[in-house]
Amino acid sequence: MMEKAAFYAFLKAIPKAEIHLHIEAVISKASIKKLSRKKNGAELTDAELEDLFSYADLNGFIAAFLKVQDMFSEVADLDLVFADLQQYITDNGISYAEVFFAPSAFIKKGFAYGDIMQNFSKNIARIKAETGVDVKVLVDVSRTFGLENAEKNLDMLLAHRIPAVIGIGLGGAESKGPCKDFGPVFERARANGLKTVAHAGEDVDAWSIWDAIDVLHAARIGHGITAIQDETLMERLKNERIPLEVAPTSNVFTKKYVPSFEQHPIRAFFDKGLLVTVNTDDPLFFKVSLLDEYWNLHSKLHFTEYEIKQLVLNSFAATFLSDSEKNAWAEKVEASWK
Numbered sequence: 001m002m003e004k005a006a007f008y009a010f011l012k013a014i015p016k017a018e019i020h021l022h023i024e025a026v027i028s029k030a031s032i033k034k035l036s037r038k039k040n041g042a043e044l045t046d047a048e049l050e051d052l053f054s055y056a057d058l059n060g061f062i063a064a065f066l067k068v069q070d071m072f073s074e075v076a077d078l079d080l081v082f083a084d085l086q087q088y089i090t091d092n093g094i095s096y097a098e099v100f101f102a103p104s105a106f107i108k109k110g111f112a113y114g115d116i117m118q119n120f121s122k123n124i125a126r127i128k129a130e131t132g133v134d135v136k137v138l139v140d141v142s143r144t145f146g147l148e149n150a151e152k153n154l155d156m157l158l159a160h161r162i163p164a165v166i167g168i169g170l171g172g173a174e175s176k177g178p179c180k181d182f183g184p185v186f187e188r189a190r191a192n193g194l195k196t197v198a199h200a201g202e203d204v205d206a207w208s209i210w211d212a213i214d215v216l217h218a219a220r221i222g223h224g225i226t227a228i229q230d231e232t233l234m235e236r237l238k239n240e241r242i243p244l245e246v247a248p249t250s251n252v253f254t255k256k257y258v259p260s261f262e263q264h265p266i267r268a269f270f271d272k273g274l275l276v277t278v279n280t281d282d283p284l285f286f287k288v289s290l291l292d293e294y295w296n297l298h299s300k301l302h303f304t305e306y307e308i309k310q311l312v313l314n315s316f317a318a319t320f321l322s323d324s325e326k327n328a329w330a331e332k333v334e335a336s337w338k
Helices: 004-012 029-040 046-052 058-070 075-092 104-108 113-131 147-159 179-191 207-214 225-229 231-239 248-254 266-271 290-300 305-317 323-337
Strands: 016-022 094-101 134-140 165-170 195-200 220-223 244-246 276-278
Touching (some): 016 220, 016 276, 016 305, 058 248, 075 113, 075 290, 094 323, 113 147, 147 165, 147 179, 179 195, 179 207, 195 207, 207 225, 207 231, 225 231, 266 276, 266 305, 276 290, 276 305
Parallel strands (some): 134 165, 165 195
């Protein structure tokens, strides 16, 4: 096994993509303190921050996520998120990212969706100019607030469409909003040329993944860890090359199906030939970086250096880039690995 410091230094220099990353959750604690001072006239104390990031399950995490979203006072506050995203990208050697953004809580606060998209366009262009990294966005239509809200989110996306927004995703409380409820939203999104993905099999048994595939026709599955319960499902995921956006530390943290990192099904998925990718989900909330996730796979689940390279290649293969762009990145990975 490679020594830890050498592993981090080596892998940071390798081109990588991350495709399951919630942009609000890349924010730093320093930025949260700034938001709190601006909104409430006082920074959160370290004890209050510790309490904010203490939760025992997925629903507790979602509640904390919504509390962070509620700290934003105006659209311009999103500049802090993008500054932290740029730092995260740089620190982890990420070359391309497809990130989730959940607008529902911001719209309920009175933010104008069009203004939010103007902010996104400005900041994404700046990141590209300063780092060379392309950031694309998947708007979370959100199962948490129901079908009508999801339809409104899609309406706003289509009315204020920007090139950086390439599709929609279904996130939120999986147990409260089954995939089958959102079929019409996904069908209309695809009819308008948008990509579609869905969180499934994170907090609910394997039937949720079946619905994501057969009802939503999702091109990728976020998490998908309960596929391990169903051999037929795993065969289908393998044969149809439907990518899994796996976030190991997140799955351990929420404690629903994965009691420890060493028992995470990503090892079994990889060995069976599924198209698995490595992601962080919510770096601040789960106290993890992309480099950390790869190191944990190497040190705890015994992924060899060759297998780590395959996971990196998978990260580009599972993106919504064109085939020529995917091939170009694969060549860059192979060249840099040598």
